[in-house]
Structures are given as structure tokens and as C-alpha cells.
Amino acid sequence: MPPVNFADKPIVWILGGPGSGKGTQCEKIIAKYGFTHLSTGDLLRAEVKSGSDRAKNLTTIMEQGQLVPNNVVLDLLKEAIEARAAGANGFLIDGYPREKSQGIEFEKAISPVTVIIYFEASSETLTQRLLGRALSSGRADDNEETIKLRLKTFLDNNQQVLDQYPDKLCRINAEQSVDAIFSEVEKILDPITTSASAVAAN
DSSP: OOOOOOTTSOEEEEEEOTTSOHHHHHHHHHHHHOOEEEEHHHHHHHHHHHTOHHHHHHHHHHHTTOOOOHHHHHHHHHHHHHHHGGGOSOEEEETOOSSHHHHHHHHHHTOOOSEEEEEEOOHHHHHHHHHHHHHHHTOTTOOHHHHHHHHHHHHHHHHHHHHHOTTTEEEEETTSOHHHHHHHHHHHHHHHHHHHHHHHHO
8 A cells, every 4th residue: 555645734643651641632632733533442443333344353353352453453544544634634643553563564554654742651650640540430450460561561562663763753741730741742733733734735
């Protein structure tokens, strides 16, 4: 699959560990910039509900607790981006890529990433936030050992992604207030959206 031309549509990867607050920041980005938000989890769930042939295979894979093959996830992302490209100001790709190979394949199949925003917080902070969330929601699976394992898996894989893109990576301290974090997001996205508008106008 050749990459699609999205010169006037910034593609932003949003990365951050569970509990980093990236969901809240995505909502604020959408509200200000009108970006289209794509989460691979949402795309997979929607595909399963569609009842397509691909959905039947996905259901089997997910019921067996296996990872969905990356080519399937990429196909879903590409289809979603192409379907929404005409009306989009840009794309927020939430929680993807999870590992280095996924990032490389995304750029080959879809489009180069414009910028990567990584919401960075210490393991201790993320653990405490997730434990607090588990207490309020009553999720039994969110015990401290499970949380620490999730965080370790994320951090190990995520570091490879960050190392792959030093020139496009913007780290934001996610231990600040929501508004302070978004102020840093604006400093990253304002210049990008201005230049994208200029490309679209020409």
C-alpha cells in the first residue's frame, strides 16, 4: 500500500502510559484544533460490531487473548484516515504505535508522522493514579502487581518508539495540572496547524 498524501493534514501520535492523562488532553486538542481522533482500540471494537468477515477473525483472536496482527490494525487505521481525510484538520493517533516496528510500518503504509507528543510521568505517579482509578471504579484487575506489569510492558516497548524518532519527539511533563500540560501542547501544535493551513491554501 503506497502512502497517502496528507501534506495539509498533520498526523500526531499521542503516546503516554496508562494513567498519563492523554485521554483528557486528546479531548482538549479536538475541541481547539478540530483534529480527528483515532484510537486503535475503538477501531477494533467498531470492526468487531460490524459483523464483517474480518470481524469474525478478530473476534476469534481477541477471545483467545491473542494480539491482533499489526497488518490488520494498520488496514483499519488507513481506511479510517482515508474515509475522514476530506473533513479533517489533522489526525490524532491515540496510543499507537506501541512498538518500534508498528511506527515504521505506519509511515510506510499511511504517511510520515508530523510530530509525536509523549505525556511523561514517573512509574510511581502512574501507579498511584491507576490505583486510585481502580478504587473508584471497583476494577478488581487493577491491583498493584497487575498495574506494575502493565507499566513495565508499556515503558519497555515505548522507549524503542521514542528512540526511533528523536527529531519529531516532544516530551511533556504529565505531572503538571491539566491546563499547564495543555499550554505546552498548544506550543507544539499552534505552529504545525498554521503551516498546514498555509499548505492547504496554496
